Amino acid sequence: MKRETELNNATAKAKGQVAAAIENAGVPEPDTRLALYRSMLACRMMEQRAYDLFMQNLIKGTSHLALGQEAIAAAFGEAMRKDDYTFCTYRGHNHTLVRGASMTGILGELMGRDCGLLRGKGGSMHLMSVEHGAMGSYAIVGAHMPIAAGAAWSAQYRDSGQVAVCFFGDGTTNIGAFHEALNFSAVWSLPVVYVCENNLYMEYTPIGEVTAVENPGADRAPAYGLESILIDGNDVDIVYAAASAALDKARSGAGPSLVEVQTYRHGGHSRADPGKYRPDEEVAAWMERDPIPNYRQRLLDAGIDEATLDTIETEQAARVDKAEETARNSAPPPLEIAQTDLWADGSSTWRN
Amino acid sequence: MKRETELNNATAKAKGQVAAAIENAGVPEPDTRLALYRSMLACRMMEQRAYDLFMQNLIKGTSHLALGQEAIAAAFGEAMRKDDYTFCTYRGHNHTLVRGASMTGILGELMGRDCGLLRGKGGSMHLMSVEHGAMGSYAIVGAHMPIAAGAAWSAQYRDSGQVAVCFFGDGTTNIGAFHEALNFSAVWSLPVVYVCENNLYMEYTPIGEVTAVENPGADRAPAYGLESILIDGNDVDIVYAAASAALDKARSGAGPSLVEVQTYRHGGHSRADPGKYRPDEEVAAWMERDPIPNYRQRLLDAGIDEATLDTIETEQAARVDKAEETARNSAPPPLEIAQTDLWADGSSTWRN
Amino acid sequence: MAQLSYREAVAAGIAQEMRRDETVVFLGEDVAAPGGVFKTTEGLQAEFGPMRVRDTPIAEQAILGAAMGAAMTGLKPIAEIMFSDFFAVCWDLVANQMAKTRFMSNGQCSFPLVIRSANGGGVRFGAQHSQSVENWAMAVPGIKVVAPSCAADVKGLLAAAIRDPDPVLFFEQKSLYGSKDEVPEGEHVEPLGKAKILREGDDVTIVALAAMVPRAMKAAATLASDHGVTATVIDLRSLVPLDVSAIFDSVSKTGRLVTVEENPRLCGWGAEVSSLVAEELFWDLDSPIVRVTTPHIPLPAADALEDSVLPSPEKIVQNVLKLAD
Amino acid sequence: MAQLSYREAVAAGIAQEMRRDETVVFLGEDVAAPGGVFKTTEGLQAEFGPMRVRDTPIAEQAILGAAMGAAMTGLKPIAEIMFSDFFAVCWDLVANQMAKTRFMSNGQCSFPLVIRSANGGGVRFGAQHSQSVENWAMAVPGIKVVAPSCAADVKGLLAAAIRDPDPVLFFEQKSLYGSKDEVPEGEHVEPLGKAKILREGDDVTIVALAAMVPRAMKAAATLASDHGVTATVIDLRSLVPLDVSAIFDSVSKTGRLVTVEENPRLCGWGAEVSSLVAEELFWDLDSPIVRVTTPHIPLPAADALEDSVLPSPEKIVQNVLKLAD
Numbered sequence A, B: 001m002k003r004e005t006e007l008n009n010a011t012a013k014a015k016g017q018v019a020a021a022i023e024n025a026g027v028p029e030p031d032t033r034l035a036l037y038r039s040m041l042a043c044r045m046m047e048q049r050a051y052d053l054f055m056q057n058l059i060k061g062t063s064h065l066a067l068g069q070e071a072i073a074a075a076f077g078e079a080m081r082k083d084d085y086t087f088c089t090y091r092g093h094n095h096t097l098v099r100g101a102s103m104t105g106i107l108g109e110l111m112g113r114d115c116g117l118l119r120g121k122g123g124s125m126h127l128m129s130v131e132h133g134a135m136g137s138y139a140i141v142g143a144h145m146p147i148a149a150g151a152a153w154s155a156q157y158r159d160s161g162q163v164a165v166c167f168f169g170d171g172t173t174n175i176g177a178f179h180e181a182l183n184f185s186a187v188w189s190l191p192v193v194y195v196c197e198n199n200l201y202m203e204y205t206p207i208g209e210v211t212a213v214e215n216p217g218a219d220r221a222p223a224y225g226l227e228s229i230l231i232d233g234n235d236v237d238i239v240y241a242a243a244s245a246a247l248d249k250a251r252s253g254a255g256p257s258l259v260e261v262q263t264y265r266h267g268g269h270s271r272a273d274p275g276k277y278r279p280d281e282e283v284a285a286w287m288e289r290d291p292i293p294n295y296r297q298r299l300l301d302a303g304i305d306e307a308t309l310d311t312i313e314t315e316q317a318a319r320v321d322k323a324e325e326t327a328r329n330s331a332p333p334p335l336e337i338a339q340t341d342l343w344a345d346g347s348s349t350w351r352n
Numbered sequence C, D: 001m002a003q004l005s006y007r008e009a010v011a012a013g014i015a016q017e018m019r020r021d022e023t024v025v026f027l028g029e030d031v032a033a034p035g036g037v038f039k040t041t042e043g044l045q046a047e048f049g050p051m052r053v054r055d056t057p058i059a060e061q062a063i064l065g066a067a068m069g070a071a072m073t074g075l076k077p078i079a080e081i082m083f084s085d086f087f088a089v090c091w092d093l094v095a096n097q098m099a100k101t102r103f104m105s106n107g108q109c110s111f112p113l114v115i116r117s118a119n120g121g122g123v124r125f126g127a128q129h130s131q132s133v134e135n136w137a138m139a140v141p142g143i144k145v146v147a148p149s150c151a152a153d154v155k156g157l158l159a160a161a162i163r164d165p166d167p168v169l170f171f172e173q174k175s176l177y178g179s180k181d182e183v184p185e186g187e188h189v190e191p192l193g194k195a196k197i198l199r200e201g202d203d204v205t206i207v208a209l210a211a212m213v214p215r216a217m218k219a220a221a222t223l224a225s226d227h228g229v230t231a232t233v234i235d236l237r238s239l240v241p242l243d244v245s246a247i248f249d250s251v252s253k254t255g256r257l258v259t260v261e262e263n264p265r266l267c268g269w270g271a272e273v274s275s276l277v278a279e280e281l282f283w284d285l286d287s288p289i290v291r292v293t294t295p296h297i298p299l300p301a302a303d304a305l306e307d308s309v310l311p312s313p314e315k316i317v318q319n320v321l322k323l324a325d
């Protein structure tokens, strides 16, 4: 039953509407490409800084970086409409940032400061910025998939033209909520795009050891009447094309998509994990495929000025410095807020 | 993505080991065929009697009959080894009977009598006879699927050659536990056979309205690296061939199967349901395909003596009469047992 | 006023709210075209159409996830979980997601949704279809918990739950579906978090919920007529918010408290009420606090067995009399 | 005796039992080759091989279903649910299946299995990875519930749980994983359902569990040194079975009871203990029963916020002093 992996191949396995659109997509406009580059860089630099802050013990608890996976968040961020919804996981710093959430708010939240997006009440795994359509980061594997379906249902019912995009990992395809969400979304023909970021590992275990098919998203899409889509997640142009096609499809009323995006995380699963279970050659091969330097080269090859790219880099570096500084200077949250906003009336009162 | 239904067609959709074995299976031996006929009749007559007992208000609560679906239980019952395990649902009277559980015990349980298999503590939805390998009837949709995987794991670990067989309905393929059990069983290569009895309805809703693929078992098997198998569940010979093939495969160490068996229930979903949502023609067409009279005719055509069949019918009728009478005469259970056997020490004590 | 059954009051409450608010939508298994397995939602799809009243696959996580996602993006969904025992297959959406997300986000969004479910025993459905699980919900911060005992409250509290901006678990006690009483015909909304005093007496306060309320009332009648003991009977109606004042006001007069719960013994709402009184009203107590509950066992299916373990009016009477000694 | 951490004691307990009984097997996510995300099960796969110590997909229902099916057919499985919050995605297998099937079958089969899980807060993991859910389990008849407070008990009680013929939920408090103490080196088995008296005093009985035990001990030390109040401190160790006699024996001497729970306020084990005492030992009480708990909220992530809501030794001291007034 196993099909061959077609890594580095932008075409879908089964040719459907989305696959065809990906194939026919030209390269994005230069402005879009610069925006994609800028967005990937912002993600990368922010998370590298987050890593430094752990090392200085300024970030407590756990944290999950997506270093190496930035092309996916960046491409979807660019392709989405402002009022679309995103749902992501504990590995969701980038997916939140690309929607327009404040970088200071993100770093502040990781540091448990009052300037944090959630004033420290959520933490690294729960970033959320509703005003930007970033509808939350969920830390129970799979749970956000049916929630994304609900936001899509709401858009469908209100006829708002909004689409919900839901990011999750390869390991998530083995839990029940994945299955329920996919079937439900297909049956109700909901405007939702499920993005399986296959980074080859479920925490410390290779995905192949715990999954009955080779491509956990693409090989399972047909079980929901959906087309198989498998793309290179380290090529931001391709992800952008796929995102645009799947968003268009959803917006046109043609229902959900499940897009499998192959990628790799540069570090371990979480703060506690050095990632030693991965063969050195595997890591090295994927470092070669780092989406950011490769894209820089591609832009240069396409005739974009090196100075333009340099400026972007300098600007983003400055942005991260600024965000870090503000967050560092922010106080811890006032203790009262630990007992507010459980209920819509702002309180946490359960008795009279 | 939808494939055409191939009803009345015994061959699997994708040709794998099990499908090939089904195709190559000849008709069962005459003795086996008589046993299959006897077993179907026993199921039919017992459940018809259960229906009468409801009408007389001698069975309280709810109850779910499998009238029309008897070929499946009968075929698996014949094909299984004595020490194999079955796991079934609330619609599991027949699956329990065919393993050798007492008919008196089943009717007694439905009636809440002391002679019941569980002395009235379980009820109609929870029949169980561990000494016969009937490892329980489970009333939460999907829950028993991973439990069956566990029994298969135990058989694999103990190297006992036992197989676990798990029966469930079409509607069950949309819940998370289905997905988790299938992937888990495939990855661990467990000796388990999952039998999806597609009777076209999830309670009162046609399965097509809530399921993204046409054949909820066969179209989803590939998502677990399994072959697609879709057979006519009203032809007991075919189900017997499929059961034998899937059991052999599991016993040989080649892992799980998911067999979709198409069938129909003659009545409503449960006691409370007259089944009015079903088009008259649909019901009529399926009554034509009643597995029992058709099989009787096939046996006659194959040269089996009418008297032999008559004897079987008389014997089974007498068996049901006897079972009913014993159950009717059985007292209600003693009240003390409501508080025993929560724990293995026989008590339900939680404090000193 | 009209005589409605508890069952009919469900559809009446939903219809009342769907008529006044376009954003109220309803989903569940076999709820739309079939009208629900308990026939509680008949006629809703006919009146409100297939986009507002929708059948789902057997996928309780999807149902509750959909309700949650819709609630945070502008709708007011009502979801049905057919039997409350099935909360166990979708508890994550309740306990970890909808209960916590508003708090974690520091109030960035709200979850105006209701989950209705048939709760409790007494109908011989066996251990997996008979549980009283309101205590599961009460233990989770962020969930409101309502459990009416009569048709009028079904309509009025369901309406209030639908209007409430927070997630509400609404437990319909399935042994009460057939019971009838007077229900206001026009708009009817009861406040959440207010207990109802059904009967006043001087000797003891009996606090009950849902199906235990009529049993407590029967017990109170017997106590008065046969034993000269007069009881105040409080129908809690909602566990979160909890009307602690109503309980305290009464116990401070009677000096005696008996709670009557259908759920198994350990960690039920009765324990919470008892411990609240033992902490804050200790000096007003004239005798031990007694909890009447089902023993700590699953419910057996056979009628004789099931009846023997659920709290009966007789058991309530016996327990009250123990105190009067 | 050896100095072991609470974390190391987990593997020690499992290894002790796997050595003596071939039918003990172990499964979970990232538990085998990787040794567990909390490094509690390092070395087990190396010693017992890949058939006895096995990694699973992210599929908690499959994990617990597998454990249950294996338990009813001759094995003694140990399953890991990585964080106890994840019980919400597989609660059906616990609450509806393994807890009830023996009872429903009238004793036809047993379920000798253990589910280990990292429970509780204090490590800044946020609301979905910090809950204390032992009260969820206590509310379900058919489940035994154990929660050790020190490394020696981790080893001894885990061994007992594995030998026990019933399903046991074994809660390892994650904030204790780094703590160390003396653990017997040879075979070590502690009985289930026996509380431990850690300190004796005359003025008040403090009952605590898991991570609250060291805090209660600190509080007791301060009470003695700074306030001249002597406290008996009881480590419950197991909620089901519950050592009611140990509590009653002490309260009947001290006349005062304070419970200390990490879980949110409503319907915790403290409410159960309080209501037991209020019912059966009422006349021995000299003052109200006080429960110290986390407020009824999810746990916030930021360190300052989290510390401010968990019961601290100072809060325990204040609450005890209230009684002494």
Ligand SMILES: Cc1ncc(C[n+]2csc(CCOP(=O)(O)OP(=O)(O)O)c2C)c(N)n1
Residues within 6 Å of the ligand: A091, A139, A140, A141, A142, A168, A169, A170, A171, A172, A173, A199, A201, A202, A203, A269, D029, D058, D060, D082, D086, D089
């Ligand atoms: C229900 C549940 N089970 C287990 C976990 C623990 N856990 C957190 S992340 C993770 C791995 C997820 O892998 P994948 O879906 O591939 O996402 P990735 O971390 O690679 O982005 C696991 C097992 C969890 N958070 N929720």
Ligand SMILES: Cc1ncc(C[n+]2csc(CCOP(=O)(O)OP(=O)(O)O)c2C)c(N)n1
Residues within 6 Å of the ligand: B091, B139, B140, B141, B142, B168, B169, B170, B171, B172, B173, B199, B201, B202, B203, B269, C029, C058, C060, C082, C086, C089
């Ligand atoms: C988790 C859960 N959800 C819902 C139900 C209620 N329910 C009982 S049977 C059933 C339909 C099952 O349909 P199917 O799987 O096709 O089996 P069939 O009844 O047709 O044999 C439903 C929805 C349940 N028992 N458990």
Ligand SMILES: [Mg+2]
Residues within 6 Å of the ligand: A169, A170, A171, A197, A198, A199, A200, A201, A202, A203
């Ligand atoms: Mg991954």
Ligand SMILES: [Mg+2]
Residues within 6 Å of the ligand: B169, B170, B171, B197, B198, B199, B200, B201, B202, B203
């Ligand atoms: Mg069906």
